[in-house]
Amino acid sequence: MNVYEDKYLRDKISRIIARQKEGKVVIAAYKDGSGLPAREDLGQALARAAYPHDYAVGSAGFLNFDSELGAYLYTAKPGVKQPEVITRYQPLSLAEAELIVQERQVCIRAGDTAVTFSGVQTWKGMYEILREINEELARVNAGIVVWKIIPKEGNYTEPADRLFSGAVPRLRNGQALGHVTGYAFDDDHALAYIGLVSYKTSLESLRITLMTGKPLQMVQDGVGDHTLIPNEKYEQAWQAMPEYTSHHAAFLSRLATPGKWEPEDLIAYLLVFRDALDPNADLIRLFIERLKEALEIPILDSWSAVLWKQASNRKYIQKMNVGGDCILGAKIDLQADWQELLSNLLAEKAIALTA
Incomplete structure (x- = not known):
């Protein structure tokens, strides 16, 4: 692959940046990749305005066409509530991107900001890759426009702390989309856990779909x-990410939440997350703790390894599909x-009531 440059885009964005440095708010006439x-x-509704303005934007402000930019300059009315795109408006900066071909990954750095995209479809043309990168940067309001892609090949070591080795999964409900930070679902596609990053409005839409039991x-x-089927109830936690104008939300099934289990539950989910020092030991510990709560017969900690193995052989325990955190x-x-099962193991002396 050769280095790809879009010098026309670079020059266009440079002119826009110059206007922005003068304090101007530049608005594109249409979605143009800028x-x-x-x-x-x-x-808001646009209406023809009296001189010296071209358009009135509802009661919020005015647009004037700038022929040199091929775009509009926005003037806000003082003391009037502004549209969300104006309150979130970001000055632009130009950047170059490194395309790690083997890893299908793009790394972008603009000043102190670093952005990484995974799952890049490297078989597409470079023009198409550049367009998709800039569309995604615009969608997340990054304030960055890439004009140059530099392919990198050779020995590349993937960072150990990445949540996914390949493309980051996306969760959809038909109206909204969120990027997945972690998930767990069983072989019936029942969703035990999902972590998401997106705009708050998108997360709220996905939350409503989840809480109403509709597939995602x-x-x-x-x-x-994967079609994911929600469970009856979820615990949830939200964290604002103001530097990215996004939120991180986690939804954990009640069936996977210690302290929220109920006596009539037919199944339980056990989940271990990436900060665990000994994940396998933690999973077996959770297993024994849950059995102690669910069964009316005594369970000793010393039985954990044998009981886990035998229960797995009998399909009393099934591994879940997990990813991310x-x-x-x-x-x-x-x-x-x-x-x-316990009676058989005691009879076979695989476990004992005394140490």
Whole structure:
């Protein structure tokens, strides 16, 4: 692959940046890959305005066409509530991108800001890759426009702290999209856990879909699609990410939440996350703790390894599909005949009531 440059885009953005440095708010006439919000994004009715303005933007301000830029300059009315794209308006900066071909990854640095995209479709033309990068940067309001892509090949070591080795999965409900930070679902596609990053409005839309029990679609380039079926109830936690104008939200099924289990539950989920020092030991510990709560017969900690192995052989325990910050998961069948299993193990002296 050769270095790809779009000098026309570079020169155009340079002119826009010069205007922005003069304190101007530049609005694109249409979606043109400039990283600017377009007239249609203002969310208010446009009407022809009296001189010296070209358009009135509702009661919020005015647009004047700048022929040198091929775009509009926005003037806000003092003391009037402004459209969201104006309150979130970001001055632009130009950047170059490194395309790590083997890893299908793009790394962008602009000043103190670093952005990484995974799952880049490297088989596409460089023009198309550049367009998609800039569309995504504009979508997240990064204030960055890439004009040059530099392919890199050779020995590249993937960072150990990446959540996904390939493309980052995306969760959709037909109206909104969120990028997945972690997930866990069973073989029936019942969703035990999902972590998401997106705009708050998108997360709220996905939350409503989840809470109403409607299916969601998880898409991961190069891996495939999964239809995920919500459980009855989820615990949730939200964290603002103001530097990215986004939020991080986590939704954990009640069936996977210690302290929220109920006596009539038929299954339980056990999940281990990436900060665990000994993930396998933690999973077995959670297994024993859950059995102690669910069964009316005594369970000794010393039985954990044997009981885990035998229950797995009988399919009382099933591994879950996990990814991202969730590194291990198991589904426990609480309807299984655990008493028979324990009786057999005691009779075989595989476990004992005394140490």
